[in-house]
Amino acid sequence: MKKIVLSLILLAGTFSTIVSCSDENLDPIAASTAINMTSPTGGTYVLTGVTAGTTAFTTSWTSAQFGYSAAVTYSLQAVKSTQSFETTSPSIVIASANSDAATNDKAINQRDLNNLLLSANGSIGTSGSFKLRIIGKPSTQLAGSTNGVIAISNEVTITATPYDTFDEFSKLYLPGNYGGASGFSDWSGSGNSATIFSAGNDGKYEGFVWMNVATPEFKFNSDPSWSGNDKGENNGSGAFSGVLGTASNIKPADGAGTYFFTVNWSAMTYTMAKRQVAIIGAATPNGWGSGTYLTFDTNPASPYYKMYTMDLALAADNFLIRLSDDWSNKMGSLSGNLETVTTGGQYKIKLNGGDMRVPTAGNYKVVLDIRNSANYNLRLMPI
Numbered sequence: 307m308k309k310i311v312l313s314l315i316l317l318a319g320t321f322s323t324i325v326s327c328s329d330e331n332l333d334p335i336a337a338s339t340a341i342n343m344t345s346p347t348g349g350t351y352v353l354t355g356v357t358a359g360t361t362a363f364t365t366s367w368t369s370a371q372f373g374y375s376a377a378v379t380y381s382l383q384a385v386k387s388t389q390s391f392e393t394t395s396p397s398i399v400i401a402s403a404n405s406d407a408a409t410n411d412k413a414i415n416q417r418d419l420n421n422l423l424l425s426a427n428g429s430i431g432t433s434g435s436f437k438l439r440i441i442g443k444p445s446t447q448l449a450g451s452t453n454g455v456i457a458i459s460n461e462v463t464i465t466a467t468p469y470d471t472f473d474e475f476s477k478l479y480l481p482g483n484y485g486g487a488s489g490f491s492d493w494s495g496s497g498n499s500a501t502i503f504s505a506g507n508d509g510k511y512e513g514f515v516w517m518n519v520a521t522p523e524f525k526f527n528s529d530p531s532w533s534g535n536d537k538g539e540n541n542g543s544g545a546f547s548g549v550l551g552t553a554s555n556i557k558p559a560d561g562a563g564t565y566f567f568t569v570n571w572s573a574m575t576y577t578m579a580k581r582q583v584a585i586i587g588a589a590t591p592n593g594w595g596s597g598t599y600l601t602f603d604t605n606p607a608s609p610y611y612k613m614y615t616m617d618l619a620l621a622a623d624n625f626l627i628r629l630s631d632d633w634s635n636k637m638g639s640l641s642g643n644l645e646t647v648t649t650g651g652q653y654k655i656k657l658n659g660g661d662m663r664v665p666t667a668g669n670y671k672v673v674l675d676i677r678n679s680a681n682y683n684l685r686l687m688p689i
Contacts, residue, residue, distance in 0.1 A: 341459035342368040343440050344409075351419070351466040352433075355473025358417040366411045369403065370442035370457030377404055377445040378457070382414065384426040387435035387463055393456065396425035402445055420468050427651065428468040438462045472678030477501040477511070478569060481536075482524025482555070484517035484562075489604050489612050497530030502567055505680040511569040512679045514581065516602045516612075518562050523555040526569060526576070537574065550574040564602070566629070581635060583614050585672055587625030589664045590618065597628045600674055614674040617689060622667045627655070627674060627684070637674075637682065638662055652683040 345366045353362065370378050381397040398421070400412040428434050442457040481499040485491045491498040502513025517524075523544065527536040538544070540551030545559065551574070558565060560580040569576045584597025592598055600614035624644065629635035638659030639645035646663045647653045652675070655662070664670075664686065673685040 341370055341440055341442055341457050343438075343459040343462060344368075346438075346462060346464065348462060349464055350433075351416075351464060353416045353420045353423075353467060353469050355469050355471070355475075358420070358469075358474050359415055361413045362416045362419045364411055364413045365400065365438075365440070366409060367440050367459055368409055369407050372444060372455050372457070375404065377402060378442045379445045380410065380412075380440055380442045382412075382422065383439050383441060384422045384436050386426060386428075387437050389437075391437070391439060391461070393441070396422055397441070398422050400440070417474070419466070420471070423466055423468045424471070428466070430468055430470045433465055433467045435463060435465055438464060470678070470681075472503060472680045475678070475680045476504045476507050476509075478504075478571065479527040479530055480515055480524050480567075481527055482517070482522060484519040484522040484524065487518040488516050488602075489606070495530075495532045499527070499530070501677075502569065503679045509571045511571065512567065514564055514566050514583075514676045516564050517558065518602075520561050521557070522562070523557050525555055526550065526571075528571065540574075546578055548575055548577060550576055566635075581629040582631070583674065583676075584628050585616065585618070585625055585674075586628045587661070588623035589620045589625040600672065610671075610673050610675075612677055614676070616672050617669065618672055619669050620664045620667065620672075620686070622664050624661045624663050626661060637676075637684075647684065647686055649686045649688055652681075652685055654681065654683050656682060 343365065346363045349363065351362050365382060379399060380401045380403065382400045383391060383395045383397040385391055385395050398418055400414070401410055403410050423436055426436060428436065439461045440459040444455060447454045479497065479499040479501055481493050483492055485494055485499060488500065490500055500515040502511045502515070504511045525536045525538045529535040536552070537550040538552060539547060539554045539556050540549040541547045542553040544554045544557035558578060564581050564583055566579050566581045567576060582597070582599065584599045586592070586597035587594055590598055598616060598618065600616045603610045603613050603615050605611060627637035629637065635657070637655050637657055639662055640654055640656050640659060642660040644661045644663060646665050649665060669689050671687040671689050673687060675683050
């Protein structure tokens with residue numbers, strides 16, 4: 307009997323030793339240790355696509371201490387200042403360092419900060435107040451851990467204005483006689499013209515432009531001002547030939563409406579075709595039989611200025627954006643598969659994408675933003 311008791315004691319001691327040597331691989335008990343974020347301490351940041359690669363600020367913080375030496379992954383989190391942080395709040399990984407290090411520094415460029423703030427529901431072109439903090443986790447901690455250790459820093463409040471990520475892409479301007487009727491200026495030399503974008507920054511552009519005059523005329527221009535970089539129709543008549551030159555204004559023959567353009571600036575070639583902009587599908591009032599046309603928003607005070615909108619009662623079912631009656635042109639999910647649309651925020655779509663699904667039946671403002679080919683997106687705003 308004494309031998310049995312002694313064996314149990316020895317076994318318990320061995321087990322205790324194993325546990326005491328445990329590290330983060332064993333999904334340790336939840337704990338919270340402090341990180342001191344010493345910079346930034348606040349500030350105001352106006353972010354722009356032109357300066358996307360420059361440093362917004364350098365963040366500095368003390369290392370997380372877990373009671374043992376560990377490689378730590380640090381992330382910068384952001385939420386609106388009116389909200390509370392959660393471990394799942396929007397974040398970007400900023401460093402992986404050993405916990406033995408005293409301090410850490412990381413320069414945060416405008417692009418990364420901008421993406422973080424947009425993920426935190428920041429509004430493009432609008433100054434907002436955001437809270438930042440740093441969290442640290444052992445790098446080898448189980449990804450699915452629900453009770454792992456985490457180190458959390460103090461919170462810092464900043465004011466920042468996010469930019470439209472499309473502004474990072476090169477663009478062509480389309481000054482013309484339709485400008486004043488379509489939310490721009492006629493033949494503007496100040497850059498107040500419709501634009502199309504190069505998603506690959508490779509000299510190949512595409513985009514949609516609403517031309518609200520009966521006999522539109524325009525040119526392509528690589529510069530917002532008239533500095534000799536404008537291109538028109540090569541044939542001199544203005545009628546479509548697909549070849550660019552400087553001879554004449556381009557004159558679409560199909561009258562007022564939405565046009566889709568592709569341009570190869572180095573080859574001096576282009577295509578041009580009129581498009582409808584309609585929502586169609588089982589989720590819509592007209593089903594798959596006919597589309598419901600969206601309206602181009604011309605109100606400068608509207609948050610959806612120069613986007614296509616419509617207030618609709620939608621069923622929890624499938625739909626697409628149809629651009630031509632013969633179904634040769636449509637817009638849908640990025641994956642090409644059926645996807646359920648998230649409500650409220652931007653949901654990215656692409657030309658000839660897959661079916662989309664309304665998550666919950668209800669009344670929505672459908673907002674289609676096709677101003678920039680690098681970020682076609684749809685929003686279902688509950689009303």
